Amino acid sequence: MSVLASHDSTLRARLDADLKQVRRLFADELVSDLGCVNELAEHAQRYHGKMLRPMLVLATAMAVQPEVETTDRKHLVAAAVVEMVHMATLVHDDVLDDARMRRQGATINHLRGNEAAVMLGDYLISHAYHLCTSLGSTGVSRMIAHATNTVCEGELLQLTNRHEHGLDETTYFEIIKRKTASLCGACCKVAALLSESEPNVTDALYAYGETLGIAFQIIDDVLDLTGDQDTVGKTLGQDIAKGKLTLPMIHALEAADNAGRRELVNLLELQARGGLSDEQSRENIRRVREILHDGASLGYAREKAASLVQRAKAGLIENLSDTPARAYLLGLADSVVTRRL
């Protein structure tokens, strides 16, 4: 993430070195005596992307204990755990979305079938809990399990509301708070708990992570509509194809007059039904983008995300002393809305 370049070089070097160790802990945890298992697990490791969640753990640890110069092993382990949980959700998400591309490469489901992808996701989540027990903290294990309970609830709420063209903003925010933001909140809270921070600091950090997570998902949804597939590195337009209504669309449907609404719903239904030629599909998506652009719906969603990022930053400034790690976390929040991938 470009934010890495713009900060304190000592912090940056420490984070880089820490992330390398996190990737090693991740890889070591997944080793099996079975070749077929290792082969799949190694494939999953190509999905390491921005590593936002491990960075939240590591930078939070640095921000709450600025006097500690070397990251403790427990924080590295916690960072590997949240990355593993996230990776498991990616693998199962790709099954749910029937996605063919992730991080510039083929998805497991596309390459090896849905069955292998379901099992690989299970293997990852199981090892995440297993690795988590090595921390010897029932509180942390419980918080991670609570976060994954909530992620599943968010996914199920989203699934229930597929093709629901009357979806309102409240439900949309409930979905993304649970499916995405709860884990981001847990990243920061777990890091603070492991550093034995005061409850008010721990709560403030949860709120920061959660708010950043909501903003992150809004931008993810905007990028699914507007992004360049080669830059983003995953199949785009999936939300429309899978009947997922996201913030720009909800805004456009609410703002449109009857005729406009009918046109948009018709386009969404055509895309969701499938079986269109590539050309027709591209033309439909182009028209949807045009409507969203003309109705200022994309800008509306981006502004929502930007205002959430401001709120997340304000909470940090209020509760943490001014350190390079705090500055990093503030920059990380900004990068959530400026990112192009």
Next chain:
Amino acid sequence: MSVLASHDSTLRARLDADLKQVRRLFADELVSDLGCVNELAEHAQRYHGKMLRPMLVLATAMAVQPEVETTDRKHLVAAAVVEMVHMATLVHDDVLDDARMRRQGATINHLRGNEAAVMLGDYLISHAYHLCTSLGSTGVSRMIAHATNTVCEGELLQLTNRHEHGLDETTYFEIIKRKTASLCGACCKVAALLSESEPNVTDALYAYGETLGIAFQIIDDVLDLTGDQDTVGKTLGQDIAKGKLTLPMIHALEAADNAGRRELVNLLELQARGGLSDEQSRENIRRVREILHDGASLGYAREKAASLVQRAKAGLIENLSDTPARAYLLGLADSVVTRRL
């Protein structure tokens, strides 16, 4: 399970009452503030079947602490945890197997689609770990996570060996030891650990559970070939349809002459390819059963299971004092091979 009727009535009444509490703990853990989640979770609860795994936990607890007259809450919680883990694997298994029927009713994947089934399985496994943390024992959490790691390895090994007509017995036993027996072993070991049993007793109980689990899976595989669908209550013939080679088939393929082997492989390939009429499919399965029967392959598998049950029982007799609970566990082992569902 009929074994319940044939034993000490005090023990039976206690187990019945305990299982009722286990089902309540199970249901309470899954309650969400979201209606759509509760609806799915309630459907899953129709899948409670023989509750073999909770019974292993409860009866083991009684066997290692015969002086304790009331089951401790921690054992009830552990029993609910292993049932929830098992339920999660059933839900994902049905996705993998494309099964339409389970416990006399429609599967979640058949009723609500693969996507809901994948997420429901994730919700169940997440809550299993969550509930497990309420025991406050890192050792138990770690053992459960280790068991689920192993279950996934078994499933992946099985997946890799689909349609592998040269599958050998060693690999078959490796698959079922991991995918089924590891959780049964963990049930007994967790119960003993929670009762602070001596290591030799804990190990002996793990071995009992694991050996019983292997025998259980062999009989499950035999029933998939020979069972009556209405009695067993789930889609049968799935192993052939999904290209899973099980012990009777491995025996038949190894024992057959060249022509016999060609006929059997041909029948398996026809069934796995799909697209047959119901009549043709029934006729093929009938012929497969005939071959397995003529070659004594079903008997061979049943004998293997019976000899494993004898081994499991001998280990118990050697390591536990003679109590009604031990007698119950011995009977439970016997029932694994005599069962018809």
